[in-house]
Amino acid sequence: MLRLLYLMTLVVCCLPLLPGLGGVLLSAVSYLPVLGLSEPSLDGWRAMQDWPGTNKAIQLTLFTGIAASFFAVLFTFLILQSCWGTRFWKRIEQWLSPLLAMPHVAFAIGFALTFAPSGWLFRFIALFTGQEQPYHWSLVQDSSGIGLILALAVKETPFLLLMSLSVLKQMQVDRLLAASQSLGYNRTAAWLKVVFPQWLPKMRFPIYAVLAYGLSVVDVAMILGPTSPTTFAVLVWQWFNDPDLSMLPRAAAGAISLFVLCFGTLLLYRLFEYVLINVWQNWQFSGSKTYSLPGRHLFKFIALLPFMMIPLLLVWSFALRWRFPEIWPTRTSTRFWEQESSHLIELATNSLILGLISATVALIFAVGCLEYRDKYHKSLPQLVIAVPMLIPQLSILFGIQVAIYMLPGQWHVPATIWAHILFAFPYVYLALDGPWKSFDQRLTQTARSLGHSPFKAWWQVKLPIVIPAILLAWAVGLSVSFAQYLPTQLLGAGRITTLTTEAVSLASGQDRRISAVYGLIQAFLPLVFFALSLAASRLADPRRRLARHDESRESVNEFVRTKPDYKI
Known part of the structure; x- marks a missing residue:
């Protein structure tokens, strides 16, 4: 299972970049048969200069x-x-x-x-x-x-x-x-x-x-x-x-x-x-x-x-x-809120669907790669993390869009979801890298020495300790997905609109009130998920549960000590 997740991560983060690179290079030399440009030339470079x-x-x-x-x-x-x-x-x-x-x-x-x-x-x-x-x-x-x-x-x-x-x-x-x-x-x-x-x-x-x-x-x-x-x-x-x-x-x-x-x-x-x-x-x-x-x-x-x-x-x-x-x-x-309420619900729904899918998939990939590193001592290549963060989005996405246009059928929805996963994964991985390195592997080794299976040892020993970091990384992935503008605009082919795309479009206009409405909702959504993740991580903290257990046990002992000793 870990090997499969590791290979899927490499495929999702690396394989689609090849047609993207080819698409932007072919377009730069004016080779676009779909548009009737079948002879390579440097006209694009001359026009840019x-x-x-x-x-x-x-x-x-x-x-x-x-x-x-x-x-x-x-x-x-x-x-x-x-x-x-x-x-x-x-x-x-x-x-x-x-x-x-x-x-x-x-x-x-x-x-x-x-x-x-x-x-x-x-x-x-x-x-x-x-x-x-x-x-x-x-x-x-x-x-x-x-x-x-x-x-x-x-x-x-x-x-x-x-x-x-x-x-x-x-x-x-x-x-x-x-x-x-x-x-x-x-x-x-x-x-x-x-x-x-x-x-x-x-x-x-x-x-x-x-x-x-x-x-x-x-x-x-x-x-x-x-x-x-x-x-x-x-x-x-x-x-x-x-x-x-x-x-x-x-x-x-x-x-x-x-x-x-x-x-x-x-x-x-x-x-x-x-x-x-x-x-x-x-x-x-x-x-x-x-x-x-x-x-x-x-x-x-x-x-x-x-x-x-x-x-x-x-x-x-x-x-x-x-x-x-x-x-x-x-x-x-409240006129501007009433005017935009129906449209806001649709945009917020699109943003949430994209964010939940991309953050969850990126989280699964990150956890799988980190567990693969701990088990087989083979870390993820730095290129997988570096490419989405260091290469300009416009350079990657432009070529990918050109390559998608050459494919039959409609691919804007899966392409947009893939792009959100691609750009959210490095941040989720980096958010989990520190907690995974600081985890003491002797804890799971002790659990396995007591007869537990590897999965049960991970589920009952390691997961309760790293669950706060997992929830925080998931919230980070959501916030990264919510903020994606170019992937949604380019690969969505104008058919997928989110709060970010509308906020950028409206911010270029003249009505500040509507821009403020969209900006406020866009800022509010990530804060809600960060607050939920922090609250859930505190509730799931094993030290907190042990403290509650100790308090309840102490209250029972105090009740027994203070109860009168009746003699028969």
Whole structure:
């Protein structure tokens, strides 16, 4: 059974990528017999180069993607060096899951409603300055992409913090800090010169994922990014939606260029990391032993910003009349909820069906691969995890869609489900990898030595211990599926609509009230499943059950001790 799950995981995550690669390569050389393009040529590449805003879009993509990743890593390190091992760090661990549960699109809509020229931030500023008209400057769709950089950096910091948990525990940071401080280094200097050179290489894969996402993001860039010109990923997406199908080779050439751009940036980051850690080492052992860096209150800002979006979206969803610079709407109404209620139910149902199927299948695959690793000591190839997280979605999905168009019949539903499983699986696997490694295998070995079968030992001994991690990983898979925009749009062929696809489409419009309704529902669904998973994991915790059993036994003993001793 484990071998079958392992092979099915490899097939689902690797095999469909081959026709996807072939589809985008054939399209890039203008070989599409379905459209009457039967002779290969480089017209698509010439059309991409001749487009007036291509070079500017590439420069903007590099600037926003690299800057957002840099600030996300910087914020993560500042929070770690100031909060690790303190009481406040326990609160940070508790808030990471809700922060990760909020989809990027819902956060982007709330960010736009906060930092727009007539957003809540500028309304508060106008309250003190007496400004009567909306400001001309904002962080939404600014030409430099500053708002996009800030939003991506804030949203990706909790992910890097979560990935740092297992890394720092493996490094035994407390011992490193104690040894460094005994040599005269203060806490910040120890983090900077001792922990950072070991932490950064171990965080290479998560930083790769953040870099690749920042360079290839489409949905958040459509809401917050600049519009003239757009980022390169959005430009390629616009080319793909061109009604003239003969221009598909231009979009395919753009998709390949986006992949090369991401791959080249990752190589440059790897070179920069090697030079910083292994070549230029003077900063690690020379200079002052006393440093001071901020960061203690940085997490409060990063946590406050996403959670501030929920009440803001709620207020905007009921606002009927809200003139600038008033802080609160002068008239409220439930008209927009009533207007969209029937459509919301349909969209929420589609999102739930896709999320439940993809998260459950991804969870089964992840558990099967981890158990296969424990039994046969053969781990899953890193390529299976790296491809969905590091390669731009647009580059993969474009070729897969072209390949699907060449097949007879309708394949949009299974293709969309497969895409959701493909992109949810790496996050589910990474969420379970740490708990599986930390599990003490001697417990199941002891159960088997007492005569239990392997399955019964796993079911009665291991499962109760890892069930909290399984429920949390399942919630992570659901949130990843809820946030998928490009897979649903491209492979769904416009016939499958979800809350995310509608939210992105409406966020580009002018009615903020309807955008707030969809953003609020999209943010609410993952939070509900995270809350349910946390509640279920606490109820299923074996330590909690043992504590309840001990309390009940103690109450019985107390009753027996206090009962009068009647003599006959």
